[in-house]
Amino acid sequence: MLIKIKKPWELSENDVTSVGNYKTRRDFIKAAGIVTAAGMMAPYGALARTLTAAANPYDGRDIKEELTDKRAILGYNNYYEFGMDKSDPSDNAHSLITVPWSITVDGHCEKPGTYGVEDLIDFNALEERIYRMRCVEAWSMVIPWVGVSLSEIIKKLEPTSKAKYVYFETLEDEAQMPALLRGVIKWPYKEGLRMDEAMHPLTLMAVGIYGETLANQNGAPLRLVVPWKYGFKGVKSIVKISFWEDEPNTSWMRLAPHEYGFYANVNPEVSHPRWSQAKERRIGDFSRRPTLKFNGYGEEVASLYAGMDLRKNY
Numbered sequence: 001m002l003i004k005i006k007k008p009w010e011l012s013e014n015d016v017t018s019v020g021n022y023k024t025r026r027d028f029i030k031a032a033g034i035v036t037a038a039g040m041m042a043p044y045g046a047l048a049r050t051l052t053a054a055a056n057p058y059d060g061r062d063i064k065e066e067l068t069d070k071r072a073i074l075g076y077n078n079y080y081e082f083g084m085d086k087s088d089p090s091d092n093a094h095s096l097i098t099v100p101w102s103i104t105v106d107g108h109c110e111k112p113g114t115y116g117v118e119d120l121i122d123f124n125a126l127e128e129r130i131y132r133m134r135c136v137e138a139w140s141m142v143i144p145w146v147g148v149s150l151s152e153i154i155k156k157l158e159p160t161s162k163a164k165y166v167y168f169e170t171l172e173d174e175a176q177m178p179a180l181l182r183g184v185i186k187w188p189y190k191e192g193l194r195m196d197e198a199m200h201p202l203t204l205m206a207v208g209i210y211g212e213t214l215a216n217q218n219g220a221p222l223r224l225v226v227p228w229k230y231g232f233k234g235v236k237s238i239v240k241i242s243f244w245e246d247e248p249n250t251s252w253m254r255l256a257p258h259e260y261g262f263y264a265n266v267n268p269e270v271s272h273p274r275w276s277q278a279k280e281r282r283i284g285d286f287s288r289r290p291t292l293k294f295n296g297y298g299e300e301v302a303s304l305y306a307g308m309d310l311r312k313n314y
């Protein structure tokens with residue numbers, strides 16, 4: 001099924017399926033935000049989709065983009081709290097308890113406090129966004145996320161003029177996360193965005209994939225998606241949102257500051273010290289494809305970095 005749209009991120013669920021299905025799925029997700037999704041399937045079978053030429057930045061290079069198979073999205077993961085191998089998160093993350101869930105909000109904002117997922121996410125306003133995801137390890141996927149713009153959440157929390165950055169933390173609980181004790185990273189997993197990045201319309205707080213509630217291994221019940229940045233910016237299972245004046249020191253910056261920077265914008269011109277970022281392997285493909293600057297979203301986001309040296313600010 002071909003979708004006729006201008007930009008992939010402008011996809012609404014109406015663009016990709018019938019209105020009837022749309023309503024069913026919305027209703028499903030609405031319910032799923034509060035109850036467990038076990039056994040319920042969203043009507044996605046018919047949606048083997050290819051982005052149209054208009055939506056496809058590879059246009060002219062004869063490289064088509066298709067949604068990554070759901071089994072790969074659910075089975076090939078990075079979530080080090082559950083183990084280092086790509087299959088560990090799907091094998092182990094069943095121990096994560098996502099209901100009830102609370103998120104602490106603090107720092108420079110008018111509405112600090114403790115919130116439930118449904119306080120922050122308007123489950124009547126969920127959107128589907130089909131985004132490329134490029135991992136810093138040089139593999140990529142195309143994922144149909146479900147969520148809301150992060151800006152909608154931030155507006156509710158009313159940051160003050162002192163808030164220049166948004167900081168996020170993942171849950172840290174040894175009882176639920178078997179690999180925490182092995183301590184690769186200094187837990188909890190920490191990430192952050194500059195305020196203008198956080199408010200950009202492409203930045204998504206996801207609660208679902210393929211029309212279903214997020215699986216634990218993908219970061220249930222809510223995780224960040226910043227499609228023009230390497231996947232590690234997409235902090236999972238968020239329990240804390242803070243508004244800071246200073247740039248946060250994130251998990252990967254702490255671990256290897258010469259390899260991972262705060263910005264982490266996808267950039268084929270800036271190699272990782274140990275490998276090139278010029279190409280990537282789309283999961284499901286045999287051959288590698290060229291990596292696009294800002295992961296193909298440059299038209300929308302390049303202006304955020306005008307005048308910045310992207311080699312220094314990697």
Ligand code: MTE
Pocket residue numbers: 073076077078079080081134135136170189217218219230231232233234235236237
């Ligand atoms: N968030 C937490 N808490 N722990 C992690 O190990 N891995 C990151 C990011 N978010 C990670 C995380 C990395 S390296 C990537 S590529 C993406 O999650 C992978 O998301 P996915 O498994 O849903 O594809």
